[in-house]
Amino acid sequence: MGKNLTKRKDDYSKWYNELVVKANLAENSAVRGCMVIKPYGFAIWEKMQAELDRMFKETGHENAYFPLFVPKSLFEAEEKNAEGFAKECAVVTHYRLKNDEDNPGKLKVDPEAKLEEELVVRPTSEAIIWNTYKNWIQSYRDLPIKVNQWANVVRWEMRTRLFLRTAEFLWQEGHTAHATKEEALEETELMNNIYAEFAENFMAIPVIKGAKTESERFAGALETYCIEALMQDGKALQAGTSHFLGQNFAKAFDVKFATKEGGLEHVWATSWGVSTRLMGALIMVHSDDNGLVLPPNLAPTQVVIVPIYKGEEQLSEISEVANQLVDELKAVGVSVKYDDRDTQKPGWKFAQYELQGVPVRLALGPKDLEKGTVELARRDTLTKEFVKRDEVVGKVKALMTEIQDSLYEKARNFRNDHITEVDSFDEFKKVLKEKGGFISAHWDGTPETENKIKELTKATIRCVPFDREEEAGACVLTGKHSEGRVLFAKAY
Amino acid sequence: MGKNLTKRKDDYSKWYNELVVKANLAENSAVRGCMVIKPYGFAIWEKMQAELDRMFKETGHENAYFPLFVPKSLFEAEEKNAEGFAKECAVVTHYRLKNDEDNPGKLKVDPEAKLEEELVVRPTSEAIIWNTYKNWIQSYRDLPIKVNQWANVVRWEMRTRLFLRTAEFLWQEGHTAHATKEEALEETELMNNIYAEFAENFMAIPVIKGAKTESERFAGALETYCIEALMQDGKALQAGTSHFLGQNFAKAFDVKFATKEGGLEHVWATSWGVSTRLMGALIMVHSDDNGLVLPPNLAPTQVVIVPIYKGEEQLSEISEVANQLVDELKAVGVSVKYDDRDTQKPGWKFAQYELQGVPVRLALGPKDLEKGTVELARRDTLTKEFVKRDEVVGKVKALMTEIQDSLYEKARNFRNDHITEVDSFDEFKKVLKEKGGFISAHWDGTPETENKIKELTKATIRCVPFDREEEAGACVLTGKHSEGRVLFAKAY
CATH class of the missing domain: 3.30.110.30 (C-terminal domain of ProRS)
Structure with missing residues (x-):
């Protein structure tokens, strides 16, 4: 399977597209520019979400949910933000379809069900959220508000690529409100640092933290901080952004608070987000011509065990050892899958797990049972070795850290060389x-x-x-x- | 605070609406029929999600993500399904706004950015998913597919109520594909049973499992199984549904598979979902005239500790005991919050936590320190008692089960009496x-x-x-x- 991938040096872009589809991460859908995130790809995204969500909560943020739609009049309230997103937004104009008399069995938009005011499918939620915060904030006692939401957003991009640029994507967007400029700036920096920490410790991707220039800033922001990563083809990828919005949105939506001292001031704002784009970065930084390479900290399955057998009797002997290994590995916190499906051959399984980037593969055959060994293959280095049965768990456990660190080192060396x-x-x-x-x-x-x-x-x-x-x-x-x-x- | 709620017997509907807003669960937004789920309400929903997600995964389901939009031609492919949802769907017709020359600073739909084919914002995802499954399924080896997605959906309801009926809501929708009718029917029943188990063990809501009549079935289903719960006003609420879709969608989207025996057959389908509507049920089954009552298994905060003090010195002494209690309670798996904010008085906090349904409240004052006691108030029964300091943790831990069981019993007795x-x-x-x-x-x-x-x-x-x-x-x-x-x- 892996052998069928285009090589990176021949066509990096084609290699990427093929890998995403063949490794069962995502695929294009019937909707222009929108992707289907397949179960394996989504399992990786879920691991990312879990870690990020934990980090957000540990720093005092709560999740909430705001509407998908932004009425046009709210959308246009903060001028720069509106200008930045108006050119590429999906607009809902009607709320009903009816039978098309000219085409039996077909439907058409019902002209009588036209909305009085058009609704924009959120490209980002500052407008709808600050219109809500207006009612949540009266006094300094109501501040800070530190809210995040996990949501889908839509930006009508003309040229799309799986994960990297899609019309609909999944993300988290944090929106905070503060009493002072200093506190808002601190928050902006804190969240950028959290993104960097996540990228380095979980994605094994070294990033450069910095500020965007004015022309690259988020529409409506006074400062945009970012983390920038480098892909194997020498192109950079913005992996996360954190915006200091000043009082722009508070002014646009008239959000004031009574200060401790009895004054009345506009609230200070930040927003920050990472998206399914991170999946693109993860893929492009570590993977090779054989397919996906995953850092253990984000691999849905860290270890797979494949039995090599002829006949039921051999399988049953092997399964006994394999199931014991599964229990032992789980006990030390390693996620492991025993693939004893009889619908596929070992060679097919090897290729599939290589393509899908499972960090460690263990193979068990009759000879291994005799010798008391297990064949251990490491995905990142493509190396194999035989390990004594009673050393496997310790070895695998140590490899989880070793592979994670080694991927980071490799990416950092490449980045530093570039x-x-x-x-x-x-x-x-x-x-x-x-x-x-x-x-x-x-x-x-x-x-x-x-x-x-x-x-x-x-x-x-x-x-x-x-x-x-x-x-x-x-x-x-x-x-x-x-x-x-x-x-x-x-x-x- | 709680005292300001309308009483259930005076106006149940008004009581509900007030409670949802005052307990910080949700509120109406600027978008007709769409709600904002506030952090406290969302924290409860997250607990529901976590338990359901665990149950889905334990029964072999995986998560994935499919597009928000359904092209009109796909939407109309399964006739009954289309008919069921066409009357109340949001339709995207344009992909750009432009400056409105007649109204400086305002935007309008750009007529030149009209979509060739309208996009329906998903009211449910059978159409887009079965159009995808077509490419995933060739042979019996590809079956079953057991996929779930957590998503937002939109149904343009005319009369909306927070959580119970909103134009946009959050839900999970499972979509499975099977080789045989029997297997699909088994899945339909399994998922209905999982919903019942969740309702009873976590929401503390007794439910009746059964089948819908033809006219109440999901549009496009051959059978709809459901769980029905009873609210305190004597009205029923459908809390979850699981649909046996037969081969309707497989036929509409031409999804066939090669059987083991070499034949070619249409695939059998199920779909099943629960939504943020469950929040409405949770509120209406247990809450009282003082506000929300939460079963401990779904309470974001199970125990709150409130200090009663004058001056910094007293606070510091109380905090020492309180923080120790926090550690001890966390150690036995109880989620606990110590609220030592100096911006609010104890009475305000008591009322607030009562309104928000925190199952157990502990209060600690100087007299308690002297006597080695803690005041323990139970939200569901509104009873108070003094507990010896060294018995608090054991008592609270036991109460978590006791309250959970007691809420269920109470709801079951009421239901059985009705x-x-x-x-x-x-x-x-x-x-x-x-x-x-x-x-x-x-x-x-x-x-x-x-x-x-x-x-x-x-x-x-x-x-x-x-x-x-x-x-x-x-x-x-x-x-x-x-x-x-x-x-x-x-x-x-």
Whole structure:
């Protein structure tokens, strides 16, 4: 199975598309730009959700649910936000279908069931949420509000790709309200840090934390912080964003609170989100020409055991050992599946689990029973070894950490090897073309230059890294004064 | 706070609406018929989700995600299903808004961004899912498929009520595909049993399992099984349904599989769902004139500790004991919150937690410290007692089971007292008017009689109970032959 994948070096994009479908992660649906997330893909997403949700709750956030629809009049209330999303939103105009007299058996929109006001399918929920917060917030006692929702959103993208860019996607969006600017800025940073922690510890993806430039900011935000990851093809991917919204939405929706001191002030806001796009990053950072490679911390099945047998008697002997292994592995917190289906051959199973990125595969045949061994195959390194039966559990348990760390190291080394400092525009173009990755270069701070570089190279400023060194310099394009290097890259 | 609620006997419906809002469960939004589920209400829903999800997975189901939108041509493919939902569906016709030249700052639908084919916002997902299953199923090896999704759905209801009937609601919908009719019927029954188990063991709500009559079936189903619960006002509420869809969807979407024997057959289907409507049932079955009453198994906070103090010193002494209690309660698996906010008085907190249905409240004042006691108040019985400090944890732990059981008993007694056998139509009307509840009566089996009774009394057949005794009789309206009693009730 894995052997049928296009190779990364031949066509990275095709490799990705094939992998997503063949590994049973997702597929295109009958609805333009909307995907079906298949059970195996969804199981990975559920693991991500569980960890993120835990981290949100540990930092004092609660979940809630707000309507899918945003009435047009609310949608347009915060001007920049509306402008940012109006061009690509799904609009509900009617609430009924009726029989189409001209086409028996067919339905058509009932013109008599036209809505008085159109409803926008949420592309993001600031508008509907801040219209709600207006009623929740009267005094400083009602603050902060730290609410998150897991939801589907719709942005009518023209060019879509599974997980990376789809018309409908799943995400979480946090929306918080604070009494002071400082507190809101702290929250913005906290959530960006949580995303970074999640990416590094669970997805095994190293990320660069930084701030977006004005032209790359979320529509309606004063600051957008982000985490940026690097894919194996040298393109960057924005993996999460956290926005400081200032008082823009509080002003647009007239949300004021009575301060402790008896004043009346507008509330400060943040919002932050990650989406099923993370699945795309997870796939592209670790996987290889044989298929998906999953970090153990997010693998729905960490270990699979495959019996190799002829006849019922052999199977029954093997199953006894295998079931014992299952119990022992579960007891040490490893998720394990024993695949004794008789509808598929071992070779088919091996290929399937390789393609689906199960971190460790154990195989048990009659010879193993004789010798008291188990064959252990590691997905990330594609290495095999025989392990003594009574050492298997300890070995596997240790491998969970080892593989997780090793994937992170590998990704970090690749990423670090792909941050190139350049000081001329020729070098900029050369590196971008020949090597890719992040280009660390001076920029004069103007949107005009940023745009010009984008036009000329397709590279955008991914972020102004938080940890950049103070270093004045000359803009790589204009030669004008620069306050420090920023990171450019082509991006998903 | 609780004292401000309308009393159930004065206006049950008003009591319900007030309770939902005042207990911070949900509220109406700016979008007609759509609700905001507030953090406290959502926390209860999350507990329901977690238990149901566990039960689904334990019985071999996996989660997945299918598109929000159903293209009109797919929507109309299964005729009865389409007919059932066409009258109340939200339709997306455009994918862009543009500036309204006549109204600066306002947006309008861009007529140039009209979709070639309208998209229906899913009222249920059989159509989009069976169109997908077509590609997943070739042979008996691909069966069964047992998939569930947690999603939002939209049905354009004209009269809406928080949780009970909303234009958008949250639910889970299971969609399974089987090789045989028997297996599909087994699945239909299994899932109905799981819903019953969940209702009884977690919601503390006794339910009657049965089959819907033809006119009450899900659009497109051959059989609809259900669980029916009884509210305190004597009205029934359908709390979950499980549908045997036969081969209707497989035929509509041309889903066939190669059998083991080499034949080619249409696949057999089921679907089953419960929704945020369950929140309405939970509220209406247990709550009282003081507010919400929650069964411990679904209470986000099972125990709250409130300090009663004057000055920092007292608070610090009390907090020491309280924090120890928190640790001890957590250690025995009880979820507990220590509310030492200084922005609210103890009396306010007492009223708030009563209104929000926290099962057990502990209060700790300076006198308690002296005497080594804690004041324990039980929400369901509104009783108070003083408990020795070192007996609190054991007592509270035991109370979790005791309260859970007691709520169930109470609801079961009420329900059993409200199943009345009647043998004449006069009696039928009298019982319905004076007592309410389920009426067990003979029915001649025709939709005409069923409809007539509905017209005359507003009562519908809730179900043909699975456990009814074989007993021929005369229809309560027509006097014609009846094969057994069915349950009538007015219903939500």
